[in-house]
Amino acid sequence: MTLREVKEILDADIIVGEDQLDKEVQTAFSADLMSDVLAFATAGSLLLTGVTNPQVVRTSEILDIAAIIMVRGKRPSQETAQLALELRIPILSTKYILFETSGRLHARGIVGCIVKVGDRSDVRRDKV
Amino acid sequence: MSEETKYDGHFAVEGGNFRNAGQVSSRIKNILKDLGCDSDMVRRAAIVTYEAEINIVSYARKGLIHLRAKPDSVRIEISDEGPGIADIELAMQEGYSTASPIVREMGFGAGMGLANMKRFSDNFSITSRVNEGTQVVMQIDQVH
Ligand SMILES: Nc1ncnc2c1ncn2[C@@H]1O[C@H](COP(=O)(O)OP(=O)(O)O)[C@@H](O)[C@H]1O
Ligand SMILES: [Mg+2]
Numbered sequence: 209m210t211l212r213e214v215k216e217i218l219d220a221d222i223i224v225g226e227d228q229l230d231k232e233v234q235t236a237f238s239a240d241l242m243s244d245v246l247a248f249a250t251a252g253s254l255l256l257t258g259v260t261n262p263q264v265v266r267t268s269e270i271l272d273i274a275a276i277i278m279v280r281g282k283r284p285s286q287e288t289a290q291l292a293l294e295l296r297i298p299i300l301s302t303k304y305i306l307f308e309t310s311g312r313l314h315a316r317g318i319v320g321c322i323v324k325v326g327d328r329s330d331v332r333r334d335k336v
Numbered sequence: 337m338s339e340e341t342k343y344d345g346h347f348a349v350e351g352g353n354f355r356n357a358g359q360v361s362s363r364i365k366n367i368l369k370d371l372g373c374d375s376d377m378v379r380r381a382a383i384v385t386y387e388a389e390i391n392i393v394s395y396a397r398k399g400l401i402h403l404r405a406k407p408d409s410v411r412i413e414i415s416d417e418g419p420g421i422a423d424i425e426l427a428m429q430e431g432y433s434t435a436s437p438i439v440r441e442m443g444f445g446a447g448m449g450l451a452n453m454k455r456f457s458d459n460f461s462i463t464s465r466v467n468e469g470t471q472v473v474m475q476i477d478q479v480h
Contacts, residue, residue, distance in 0.1 A: 240443060241448075242444055243387070243446045243452055244448065246387065262358075263442040269362055
């Protein structure tokens with residue numbers, strides 16, 4: 209699905225990346241711990257998080273995350289939004305809680321970027 | 337510099353500079369990408385460098401990242417001046433962390449950094465002297 213559809217499903221505001229709504233996404237990862245994101249998220253995935261500081265953008269840059277969805281009505285700090293603009297990483301903000309955000313996207317076909325940890329599907333060899 | 341070395345360079349990282357944390361890793365990722373390195377190798381190199389950079393910023397006074405890229409492997413050597421690590425085995429355990437609230441606010445401090453560095457490296461070694469500093473050497477090989 210496109211980021212535009214994600215925005216509609218989540219009734220989200222686009223904070224950064226109005227020009228990238230045609231981007232296609234199929235997978236997602238939800239976490240507030242950046243080390244977990246680094247360990248498990250895959251390139252091209254959506255990152256669903258409650259973290260709003262610049263490190264969420266840095267982490268997304270390192271992993272080639274397709275877009276950041278800030279949940280629970282959180283919004284990026286100005287510094288975070290500025291960095292996302294520079295690095296061309298879209299940020300959406302939704303009022304839904306993390307559980308609802310994940311569930312609503314999953315119901316519409318977005319799947320986890322890995323399903324379970326520990327079965328070696330978590331040591332990803334995917335493409336940047 | 338050996339004949340087959342594609343890149344050899346040093347990057348300084350300032351301890352306590354949370355604002356710029358991750359900048360060097362981002363640069364390193366782009367350098368490797370521009371060299372045409374294998375994408376999985378670039379990704380793993382970027383992840384381990386980023387965790388190492390966060391550790392320098394979080395715990396040390398200053399550090400240096402030495403990046404060497406060969407056609408089918410990347411070597412990343414980290415050395416810092418700082419408190420060092422008294423019990424490396426303990427520090428390596430997932431979940432062990434002495435991170436300050438500011439580090440936790442950034443989404444780090446879950447005690448997974450060193451474990452992640454090891455997990456994504458094909459070769460990982462760490463040495464440390466208390467009150468002097470810490471060295472981490474990581475090698476990432478291309479998967480054929
Ligand atoms: N470069 C370093 N200098 C001093 N102590 C360090 C360094 N790197 C890691 N440590 C110590 O090891 C612990 C675990 O590190 P790490 O696995 O990266 O997890 P985290 O940074 O989330 O705490 C840290 O909390 C800290 O006590
Ligand atoms: Mg760490």
